Amino acid sequence: MLQLAYISTSRQPVDQALLDDILAASRRNNVRCGVTGLLVSGGKRFLQVLEGPDQAVLATYARIQNDARHFAFVSLSTKPVEARAFGEWSMAYHQGGAAADGDLVAVVEALAADIADPNLRAQFSGFARLHDQAA
Ligand SMILES: Cc1cc2nc3c(=O)[nH]c(=O)nc-3n(C[C@H](O)[C@H](O)[C@H](O)COP(=O)(O)O)c2cc1C
Incomplete structure (x- = not known):
C-alpha cells in the first residue's frame, strides 16, 4: 500500500462548483480502484493525500497531474x-486556512492550521519539512 502527498495551485479561484466537480470525480473513481484520502483547499492551493494499492495511487496521481x-x-x-x-x-x-505565498513549510502549515487533530497537523508539517530537506 502506498501513501502519496502533494500540493498544487489552482488556475482559478477555488469555488464550490470546482470542489463539487473534483469531489464527485474522486468519489466515483477512487471507490472503484481502492484509493482513499484527504483533500484540503485554502486560497488557490490544494493539498491532497492519496493512499491505496501502489498502482492505483500512481495511476490516480498521474491523472490528477494531467488536469x-x-x-x-x-x-x-x-x-x-x-x-x-x-x-x-x-x-x-x-477547508484549510488561506495558504499565502511563502516557503513550502509555511504554505502547508497554513493549509493544515484549521485541522483539529494535532497528530494530523503534525503529519502535514512533517511532510513539508521532509521535502524541504530533500530539496
Ligand atoms: C485538486 C484535485 C484533486 C483531484 N483528486 C482526484 C482524485 O482523488 N481522484 C480522481 O479520480 N480524480 C481527482 N481529480 C480529478 C481528475 O483530475 C480528473 O478530472 C478525473 O479523475 C476525471 O475523471 P472522469 O474521467 O471520471 O471524469 C482531482 C482534480 C483536482 C484538481
Missing part, C-alpha cells in the same frame, strides 16, 4: 504504509 485546472505540483511524500490514515473516505474534504 489543467491546477499546476505547480510539489510532491511532499511518497511512501509505503501498512495501514491507511484516511481509510474511511474515498476522498474526505477539509
Whole structure:
C-alpha cells in the first residue's frame, strides 16, 4: 500500500462548483480502484493525500497531474504504509486556512492550521519539512 502527498495551485479561484466537480470525480473513481484520502483547499492551493494499492495511487496521481485546472505540483511524500490514515473516505474534504505565498513549510502549515487533530497537523508539517530537506 502506498501513501502519496502533494500540493498544487489552482488556475482559478477555488469555488464550490470546482470542489463539487473534483469531489464527485474522486468519489466515483477512487471507490472503484481502492484509493482513499484527504483533500484540503485554502486560497488557490490544494493539498491532497492519496493512499491505496501502489498502482492505483500512481495511476490516480498521474491523472490528477494531467488536469489543467491546477499546476505547480510539489510532491511532499511518497511512501509505503501498512495501514491507511484516511481509510474511511474515498476522498474526505477539509477547508484549510488561506495558504499565502511563502516557503513550502509555511504554505502547508497554513493549509493544515484549521485541522483539529494535532497528530494530523503534525503529519502535514512533517511532510513539508521532509521535502524541504530533500530539496
Ligand atoms: C485538486 C484535485 C484533486 C483531484 N483528486 C482526484 C482524485 O482523488 N481522484 C480522481 O479520480 N480524480 C481527482 N481529480 C480529478 C481528475 O483530475 C480528473 O478530472 C478525473 O479523475 C476525471 O475523471 P472522469 O474521467 O471520471 O471524469 C482531482 C482534480 C483536482 C484538481
